[in-house]
Amino acid sequence: MRAVIDANILVxxxxxxxxxxQELLFSGEVEVIAPDRLLFEVGKHWKEICDKSKLSEEDLxxxxxxxxxxIKVFPLNTYRDKLSESKDMCPHLKDAEYFALALKFNCPIWSEEKRLKEQPSVEVLSTKELLKRLGLISGNSDNSSRA
Structure with a gap:
């Protein structure tokens, strides 16, 4: 299965x-893809990530x-043809590239942001939902609350 990773998941x-x-990312069960905007967003919040992780900059x-x-990162020219369509459906303009990539590859977005689900065109799965879809946790598992 393939899924577009949201910046908040990576952070x-x-x-x-x-x-x-982390377990899901490194499981090999999902092909994780992202627009190159993901790296920009991580860079933009680098200091905050460093502070919250309590890691040295080198370790981070x-x-x-x-x-x-x-994570396979795709440049804008890969999904540019879906950008206009994605801008019409996503809750915030900053999410348009994630939606465009999901449309291009016909796959869900991996995100914990409930507002991204407020549209009918692109499936958005939380970590728990993705783990269930892949059969890595059962539908009634309580230990998935770490997601």
Whole structure:
């Protein structure tokens, strides 16, 4: 299965060393993709991520390098043809590139932001929903609350 990772998921992975998001990213069960805007957003919040993670900048850069190996980043020209359509449906303009990539590859967006679900065209899955879809947790599992 393929899914577009939202910037907030990546930030969460960088801040917290362990958890279901990390397990899912490194499981090999999902092909994680992202628009190149993702890297811009991480860079924009780098100091805040560094502070919250309590890692040195060098350690955080190492973590980002490991995480980046699991995410295929696509340049704008890959999904530019879907950008206009995505701008009409997404709740905020900053999310348009994520929606455009999801439309291009006909796949869901991996996000914890409930507002992204407020449109009918692109499926948006939380970590828990994605784990269930992949059969990595059962439908009534309580230990998925770490998501």
């Amino acid at each position: 969460s992975i960088l801040i917290s060393a362990h958890g279901s998001k 850069e190492s973590s980002l390098s490991l995480v980046r190996e699991e």
